Amino acid sequence: MKALSVRNLDVWFGVGRDQVDAVKRATFYVNAGASFGIVGESGSGKSTILRAVTGLIPTWSGEIEVDGRHVQHKRGREFYKLVQMVFQDPYASLHPRHSVDQVLSETLQLHGFKDIDARVRGLLDDVGLGPSFRFRYPHQLSGGQRQRVAIARALAPEPKILLLDEPTSALDVSVQAEILNLLNDLRAEHKLTFVMVSHDLSVVGHMCEEVAVMKDGEMVEVMDIETMRAMTPRHEYTKHLLEASLNYSA
Amino acid sequence: MNLLDVEDLWVRFPTSSGMFEAVRGVSFSLGRERLGIVGESGSGKSMTGRAILRLIRPPGQVDAERIDLEGTNLMQMSEKEMRDVRGSQISMVMQDPKFSLNPVMTVGDQIMEAYQLHNKTNRREAKARAIEMLEAVSIRDAERVLRAYPHEMSGGMGQRIMIAMMMIPNPKILIADEPTSALDVSVQGQVLRIMDKLVQDRGMGLIFISHDLNLVADFCDRVLIMYAGRIVEVCQADRLHEATHPYTRGLLNSLPRLDAPKDRLEALVRDPDWRHQPSVSGLK
Numbered sequence: 031m032k033a034l035s036v037r038n039l040d041v042w043f044g045v046g047r048d049q050v051d052a053v054k055r056a057t058f059y060v061n062a063g064a065s066f067g068i069v070g071e072s073g074s075g076k077s078t079i080l081r082a083v084t085g086l087i088p089t090w091s092g093e094i095e096v097d098g099r100h101v102q103h104k105r106g107r108e109f110y111k112l113v114q115m116v117f118q119d120p121y122a123s124l125h126p127r128h129s130v131d132q133v134l135s136e137t138l139q140l141h142g143f144k145d146i147d148a149r150v151r152g153l154l155d156d157v158g159l160g161p162s163f164r165f166r167y168p169h170q171l172s173g174g175q176r177q178r179v180a181i182a183r184a185l186a187p188e189p190k191i192l193l194l195d196e197p198t199s200a201l202d203v204s205v206q207a208e209i210l211n212l213l214n215d216l217r218a219e220h221k222l223t224f225v226m227v228s229h230d231l232s233v234v235g236h237m238c239e240e241v242a243v244m245k246d247g248e249m250v251e252v253m254d255i256e257t258m259r260a261m262t263p264r265h266e267y268t269k270h271l272l273e274a275s276l277n278y279s280a
Numbered sequence: 281m282n283l284l285d286v287e288d289l290w291v292r293f294p295t296s297s298g299m300f301e302a303v304r305g306v307s308f309s310l311g312r313e314r315l316g317i318v319g320e321s322g323s324g325k326s327m328t329g330r331a332i333l334r335l336i337r338p339p340g341q342v343d344a345e346r347i348d349l350e351g352t353n354l355m356q357m358s359e360k361e362m363r364d365v366r367g368s369q370i371s372m373v374m375q376d377p378k379f380s381l382n383p384v385m386t387v388g389d390q391i392m393e394a395y396q397l398h399n400k401t402n403r404r405e406a407k408a409r410a411i412e413m414l415e416a417v418s419i420r421d422a423e424r425v426l427r428a429y430p431h432e433m434s435g436g437m438g439q440r441i442m443i444a445m446m447m448i449p450n451p452k453i454l455i456a457d458e459p460t461s462a463l464d465v466s467v468q469g470q471v472l473r474i475m476d477k478l479v480q481d482r483g484m485g486l487i488f489i490s491h492d493l494n495l496v497a498d499f500c501d502r503v504l505i506m507y508a509g510r511i512v513e514v515c516q517a518d519r520l521h522e523a524t525h526p527y528t529r530g531l532l533n534s535l536p537r538l539d540a541p542k543d544r545l546e547a548l549v550r551d552p553d554w555r556h557q558p559s560v561s562g563l564k
Contacts, residue, residue, distance in 0.1 A: 071464040072435070173321075202320040202491060204548035207534035211544055229464060236536035236545070259538055274466040276538065 032095070033062040033191055033223040034083070039092035041075070041082045052078045054247045055092075060240075062190070065217065065224040067234035069271070070244030076227045077118075079244075080193045083225075084115045097190065111141060114184035118196040120176035124168040130154070130179050131164045137186040153182040156219075158212060174205035178212070185216065192217075194226040198233065210237060231275045235259065243268045282564060283453055283485040284310040284332070284370075287345040291327045291509075294339050302327045304509035307345075308562025310453065314479065314486045315562075316500035316517060318493055320531075324509040325489045329455045332487075333370055334362050350452070368398040371446040373475075375458040377438025381430040388426030391445045398449040413444040417474050436467035440474060447478055454479065455487045460495075472499055493520065493531055502562075505531075510559035527554055 041053035053075040060066040068076045082090040085105045094101040096112055117123040124133060134150045143149055154164060157178040168176055177197060184192055197213070198206040210233065217224060228234045234241055241258055243251045243265065251265040263269055291303035303324040308315070317325045331342045334354065347354040349369060354362070374380045382390055391413065392406040399406075407426070414422035417440040430438060439459060446454060456475065460468040476499070479486045490496050496503055497520040505513040505528050513525040523529060530548035 071466060203493070203531055204320065204534045207536075207545035208547045210536065211547065214544070231465075232536045232538045235538045236541065259541065271466065272538075274469055 031062045031098075032059050033064070033097060034060040034066075034225065035093070035095040036079070036083065037093040037095075039079065039082065039090060039094065041078050041087055041090045043087075043089065052247055053082065053090075056244075056249045058242055058249065058252060060191075060223055060225055062223055063217075063221055064240065065226065065238045067238035067241040068225070068227045068244060069229065069231055069234050069241060071229065071271075074244040075247040076244045077195050080115065080195050080225065080227055084113060084193055085109070107141065110189075111187045112189055113191045113193065114187060114189040115193040115195065116177075116180050116184050116197050119200050120173055120180050121168075121200065123180050124176055126168055129165050129167050130159075130171075133179060133183055134186060137183050141187040143186075149186070153186060156185060156216065157182045172205075173201050174208060177201065177209055181209075181212070181216070185220070188220075189222070191223045191225065194224060196228055197226070199228065199230065206233070213237070231258070231272060243271065281350060282309040282311050282348075283350060285346065285348040285563065286328075286332065287347075287563070289328065289331055289344040289347065290342070291324065291331050291336060292341045292343070294341075302509055303331065305559050306506075306509070306511055306562075307559065308504055308511065308514075309564045310485045310487060311564065312483050312485055313502060314476070314488055314500040314517075316488045316490065316496035316503040317506060318490055318496050318503060318531075319506035320491060322508075323506040325491075325506050326457050328506070329372065329457050329487060329489050332455065333366055333372060335372075367394065367446075367451065368449040369451055370453040370455065371449065371451040372455040372457065373439070373442050373446050373459045376462045377430070377433075377435060377442050378462075380442060381438060383430055385429075386426065387428055387430065387433070387441055391426075391441070391448060394445045395448045409448060410444075413448045414441070416447070416478065417441070417444045418470070419444075436463050436471060439463060439471050443471070443475055443478070447482075450482065451484065453485045453487065455489070457489045458491070459488075461490070461492070468495075493535070497521065504562045508555045510555075510557070511562055512554060512557065512560060514560050514562045526551065 037057050039053055039056040043050045043052055056079055068079060070076045081087045083094055088103060131150060134153055135146050138146045138149050151161060159178050198209050216222060226234060226237055235255060235258055238255060240252060240254050242249050245267050251263055251268050253263050257263055261272055287307045289303055289306045293300045293302060306328060317328060319325045330336050332347060336342050344355055388410055391410040395406045395409050410426060411422045414425055419425055419440055460471050463471060488500055497517050500517040503515055503517050503520055504511045507527050513523055513528050515523055533546040534548050536545055
């Protein structure tokens, strides 16, 4: 069963002479319960794919199927019950004047849940934050704690697919370890499907079973993690990227 | 003689809830070498770099027994004398070129300004030196880049321009504060190699501030590991992976590794005692 299929996805910005093709004919499939990574340099279009899938960029064409159903350009509430996204910068993705409680209960309300109080407590517990964090504001939280809140918000509608856009690149390595462990636990517990974008190959190597490599808007290779660990990719560019990330001075 | 000796450096900021001590009694020296300073955010590594250049503005306070640049104590200099030190003796490359280049000045004017401030020359010579310098940081088409504005440059180009600008007055010491964190891995290597070559060729001292342990282990000669404003460990960079302090070990173990996969990453458990242990001396 495929949780997410993307076929011939094109994403562009601007019109006419100024048109930039950010993603060109990207095709990939993610099985239910799997974890799929997308790597590449900045500007290669990896985040753009996630943003197009989640409906943040209207200028795309191609086929996106979520849970067996075609995704239209206008997405309804059912779509967001299935797909949620966690963003890169926990300092920018939370409203500075909304407390953790407001952030979570608003999301729950929008998705039509009734037992909001119990659910907020449950969500905080899920992401390893105690009840004492419930009425805090973002500036009273550390980077790691904020990212936990962002993850809790994404989990609120009980989605099946989480799109993770560089979820730990703004965090220290020790905090990164905690967040990656948390994500893996949540994936097992809630039977989630992950699509994770990162520029850090070792993070993707730790989290994912399959990895797509992007270059200039094109997916040049999709490989499984064993191929990546063995450093035996087919494409020349992937090899270059792997070597650059393993050895800086070479 | 060492290029730089720092003894008992403190950086303090008064806050509504009392004095915050960002750097707490750090001592180290720098020869003609590549010295790495690593630590997490808030460990005081950037503040250490800024304090050397006396760039910390009031109400922040800097205290030190001495900050000796080849025997001259920077702490006793006037602000006017300090201005002659900054740039021409010690210069600094910051993390993000987007925020450290002047957006309304062409690249050429900025580099030439840096040169002319420290050398009494005409524009033509400054321009020739600027082109030479841009070529030294592997920028092709230097003439065009001179006329361009910073927003026309990519991140990697911007950072190389910053390095060119910092190197043109030929300083003795370069402080690089996370110079490659905003760059892609493939560009990162390129920028590091350029910096390394310049430092080696000119016999400069380099202070390389980073949160990336592997990078520092690869690139530097000696490493100071900072935690809560103190140095917890000093070691040779190629032996960083044999470090013994539990904090350093914890940082190393929390990194996912492609060549050594594991199910769970080790989360760092912080011992409150680490805060109170005396700072390890990095003096030579």
